[in-house]
Amino acid sequence: KAGVTQTPRYLIKTRGQQVTLSCSPISGHRSVSWYQQTPGQGLQFLFEYFSETQRNKGNFPGRFSGRQFSNSRSEMNVSTLELGDSALYLCASSWAGQGSQETQYFGPGTRLLVL
Amino acid sequence: GDSVTQMEGPVTLSEEAFLTINCTYTATGYPSLFWYVQYPGEGLQLLLKATKADDKGSNKGFEATYRKETTSFHLEKGSVQVSDSAVYFCALSDGGANSKLTFGKGITLSVRP
Numbered sequence: 001k002a003g004v005t006q007t008p009r010y011l012i013k014t015r016g017q018q019v020t021l022s023c024s025p026i027s028g029h030r031s032v033s034w035y036q037q038t039p040g041q042g043l044q045f046l047f048e049y050f051s052e053t054q055r056n057k058g059n060f061p062g063r064f065s066g067r068q069f070s071n072s073r074s075e076m077n078v079s080t081l082e083l084g085d086s087a088l089y090l091c092a093s094s095w096a097g098q099g100s101q102e103t104q105y106f107g108p109g110t111r112l113l114v115l
Numbered sequence: 116g117d118s119v120t121q122m123e124g125p126v127t128l129s130e131e132a133f134l135t136i137n138c139t140y141t142a143t144g145y146p147s148l149f150w151y152v153q154y155p156g157e158g159l160q161l162l163l164k165a166t167k168a169d170d171k172g173s174n175k176g177f178e179a180t181y182r183k184e185t186t187s188f189h190l191e192k193g194s195v196q197v198s199d200s201a202v203y204f205c206a207l208s209d210g211g212a213n214s215k216l217t218f219g220k221g222i223t224l225s226v227r228p
Contacts, residue, residue: 004158031214043204043218056215090158094214102214106151106158 002027004093004107012113018079021110025072025093031055032074033104034066037088046089049074050096078112086114117142117217119205124222128195136190136222138179138205146207148172148181148188149216153202162190162203195226 005024013019025032033056034046045058049068066076072093078085088111092104122137140146147166151159163172168183179190188205205219 006158033214033216035216042220043206043216045215045217048215058215092159092216103149103161103164104214104216106160108156108158 004091004105006089006091006107006110008110009108010111010113012115013081014115015081015083017081018077019081019112020075020077021089021091021112023074023076023091023093023107025074025091026105029093029095029105030072031094031096032068032072033092033094034074034076035090035092036060037090037109038086043090046076081114083114086112088112117146117207117209119207119217119219121203121205121219121222125225126222127225127227130197130226130228131194132226134190134192134195134199134224136203136205136224138188138190138219140186140188140205140207142186142207142209142217144209146209148179149206149208150177150179150188150190151204151206151218153204153221155201159204195224197226197228200224200226 007022031050033048037043048056052068063079068074088109090109091107094102094104118141149164150162152162163174165172165181171180177192202221204221206216
């Protein structure tokens with residue numbers, strides 16, 4: 001079974017631009033979560049989608065948004081990029097995301113560099 | 116809110132040494148606890164998990180026991196290998212219906228031959 005895939009793997013953008021990252025979950029998984037990883041703040045939860053609906057949201061500004069499609073693939077968008085948005089963005093999928101016992105499977109991440 | 120505290124790193128060990136990485140947590144309710152590992156240039160891989168008090172998770176020679184009385188989930192391995200060199204993250208998922216993970220800062224382990 002293929003794992004979680006993320007595209008692109010690397011991105012370089014300049015301040016003020018916007019960016020869209022894509023995540024394809026493991027086949028059959030319906031919950032997709034996004035995390036930001038930086039050296040200073042570590043791993044922080046951005047949001048979770050299930051059945052095309054945002055079900056949970058972390059403490060990030062409105063410039064960070066996402067969506068999920070009917071095939072469970074998800075995209076996240078960051079508008080008006082700032083230098084501090086440089087990070088590794090990780091996507092994780094699980095079957096239903098129902099309950100804390102369920103394992104989340106992570107993709108390799110998209111490394112975003114904002115200049 | 117929920118939080119996870121890991122011991123400061125990095126940690127450097129010789130091959131076949133004993134490993135302990137400390138992890139304590141603060142949470143309301145009854146969280147599930149996880150250890151994830153991140154190899155260079157890769158995403159996170161689940162190493163082991165425990166979903167209730169006194170559960171022991173184990174995988175690839177690593178073990179961790181969910182201690183509610185000390186709010187801890189320390190990771191141990193009896194004999195580390197060079198291939199265990201990676202970053203290790205302790206995490207919790209709260210006892211509710213959502214699957215959000217709260218992570219510790221992570222600790223880098225280097226094992227020398």
